[in-house]
Structure formats: C-alpha cells, structure tokens
Amino acid sequence: MKSNFYERVYTVTAEIPEGKVATYGLIARWLGKPRGARAVGWALRDVPTDLHIPAHRVIYRDGSLAASEVFGGFGIQKERLIAEGVPFKDDDHVDMKAAVWEGPLHVVDE
C-alpha cells in the first residue's frame, strides 16, 4: 500500500487519455479525498519531468488552464491540449462537457 499521495496522483493522471482532461478536484475525488484538490495541484507541481506524466491535461473546474508560466511559457499548455484534440469552448476555456474524462473505471486504493 502506498501511503504516498503524490504517487497516487501521478498514477491517475497518467491514465488520462489523449484528447481528454480532468480537474484537480475530480482527481482528488477519485483518490478518496473529495477536499484534496489543492493537494493534487501541489503534487502536480512537483511531477518529475522524466516520468512523462500528462499533467497539462489537469485543469480547473471551469475549464480554464493553469497560470501561463507553469508550463514553460505563455500558451504552452493550450497548444499541447489543442494538439491532442481537446475541444475548446473559447480562447481560454476547454469545452468541459465534451472533454472531461469519465475517470478510472477501477477503484484507486488508498
């Protein structure tokens, strides 16, 4: 059993399929921590780049993206999402209704 919250966040995030996105709160919920959204954001902030975790697919509940500086530059996250086919509602909001991932079909142990 891995009590390591970070690892569990990475595991679920790694499962987000191309063209789909998830939110911090959703991931927290799948991990059994409905109120742990901030902790998820914290975990994603420290993702080792060599793990190839698609952290850019995790966005805000309202479809907006992370601070422009976070992914190495203005618009980087948006470009990557568009390249994967993620539908946008407008210039800076993902079309959540169509792009949110349903979530892992299996239970994520604690």
Next chain:
DNA sequence: TTGGTGACGGGGA
C-alpha cells in the same frame, strides 16, 4: 508539533 503555503473549489455579493 506548529505554522505557512499553494497548478483548488464552492458559495455569496
């Protein structure tokens, strides 16, 4: 152990 911190989220004005 305590306290500060932040890639959050929800509710109210």
Next chain:
DNA sequence: ATCCCCGCCACCA
C-alpha cells in the same frame, strides 16, 4: 463573469 473569503490537504522547515 469577477472578486472575495473560507475550508481542505499534503509538504516542508
């Protein structure tokens, strides 16, 4: 939509 405030959580000095 925007701003503000507050509760939550894991981390790290």
